[in-house]
Amino acid sequence: MNISTTHDFSLEALRAGDRAEFARLVDAFSAPIYRLGLKMLGNTQDAEDILQNTFLNALTHLSDFEGRSSVSTWLYRIAANEALMLIRKRKSNINIEDMQPEDSDDVPLPETFVDWSILPEKELLTNESKSAIETAVKKLPDSLRMVFILRDVEDLSIKETAEILNLTEVNVKTRLLRARMALREQLSSYYAERTRRKETQ
Amino acid sequence: MTDLTHQNCQALLGSLSEYIDGELPPELCKEIEKHLEGCDNCRIVLNTTRRTIDLVQIPSEENPLPDEVRERLFKRLNLDDYLHARE
Numbered sequence: 001m002n003i004s005t006t007h008d009f010s011l012e013a014l015r016a017g018d019r020a021e022f023a024r025l026v027d028a029f030s031a032p033i034y035r036l037g038l039k040m041l042g043n044t045q046d047a048e049d050i051l052q053n054t055f056l057n058a059l060t061h062l063s064d065f066e067g068r069s070s071v072s073t074w075l076y077r078i079a080a081n082e083a084l085m086l087i088r089k090r091k092s093n094i095n096i097e098d099m100q101p102e103d104s105d106d107v108p109l110p111e112t113f114v115d116w117s118i119l120p121e122k123e124l125l126t127n128e129s130k131s132a133i134e135t136a137v138k139k140l141p142d143s144l145r146m147v148f149i150l151r152d153v154e155d156l157s158i159k160e161t162a163e164i165l166n167l168t169e170v171n172v173k174t175r176l177l178r179a180r181m182a183l184r185e186q187l188s189s190y191y192a193e194r195t196r197r198k199e200t201q
Numbered sequence: 202m203t204d205l206t207h208q209n210c211q212a213l214l215g216s217l218s219e220y221i222d223g224e225l226p227p228e229l230c231k232e233i234e235k236h237l238e239g240c241d242n243c244r245i246v247l248n249t250t251r252r253t254i255d256l257v258q259i260p261s262e263e264n265p266l267p268d269e270v271r272e273r274l275f276k277r278l279n280l281d282d283y284l285h286a287r288e
Contacts, residue, residue, distance in 0.1 A: 019279075019280060019282070019283065020283060020286070022278075022280065023275070023280045023283035023286060024286075026274065026275070026278065026280065027271075030266050030271060030274060031264050031265060031266045034265055034266045034270065035265045035266075038265060044270075048270050048273070048274075051270070051274055052273075052274055052277050052278075055274065055277075055278055056277070056278070059278065107214060107215065109211075109214070110214070110242075110246050113241075113242045113245045113246070114245070114249075115244075115245045115248055115249065116249060116252070117245075117248040117249045117251065117252035118248075124252070124256060125256070125259065129256075133256055133257060137257060148257075152254050152257060152258065153257060153258060155258075158224075173218060173219065176218050177215075177217060177218040180217075180218060180221075180250055180253065180254065181214075181217075181250070183253050183257065184246070184249050184250045184253045187249070187253050187256070188249055
């Protein structure tokens with residue numbers, strides 16, 4: 001469910017420093033923002049830093065927030081920026097060879113054609129599979145992972161995702177397609193390999 | 202079809218996300234469905250992409266926020282008084 005449609009907050013109260021209203025805002029958005037941090041950075045300490053910095057930043061800039069976007073979009077934008085800044089900081093010590101490929105508009109052609117979608121859910125979601133899914137998401141380039149998390153994990157719309165990341169809707173759609181195809185390819189290889197392993201046992 | 206280099210397959214691939222999200226006009230959906238009837242590989246790509254999205258969404262339905270992380274956040278924001286006011 002889209003969070004921005006499930007909560008209404010009084011911008012007036014927030015701007016006037018109403019702590020109870022701010023606490024309500026924090027409770028409504030802490031879980032998705034923590035999850036965004038976890039999926040972008042891959043560890044709980046960084047996710048907690050992103051969570052705290054997002055709300056500290058929001059508190060500082062509440063008086064500047066004019067309400068042109070929804071509170072949800074505004075908070076996600078702060079959180080996404082915090083996450084991307086932390087990623088850049090972490091990467092500043094990494095060799096250029098370890099950097100991910102540049103963003104492009106090309107959608108790679110699918111290579112694995114195994115219909116694992118018909119497997120029962122309990123087979124698709126073993127602990128090993130869950131870990132393979134997490135790894136596949138982590139392997140996405142940062143710019144694709146961010147779009148994928150906002151759109152497919154947090155269930156935000158293309159328009160909201162574009163507003164949060166300051167991208168065009170066309171750009172979001174292209175990145176989303178590339179992210180989905182890359183994940184599909186990785187999971188297809190994983191489930192094909194697992195099926196082969198089971199057959200030889 | 203044995204690969205996805207065919208023009209119709211490439212066109213489908215370009216519209217795949219929007220088709221899955223139900224954002225395409227009905228006439229384009231019909232064209233895609235007609236192509237899918239005769240193209241095993243495109244059907245597999247569609248089914249497995251849909252499933253991929255489902256699978257990634259399932260773990261995110263659980264609340265990932267540990268109580269102690271919420272507590273530290275509320276303290277950092279000087280909102281200790283509201284720690285127990287969760288709706």
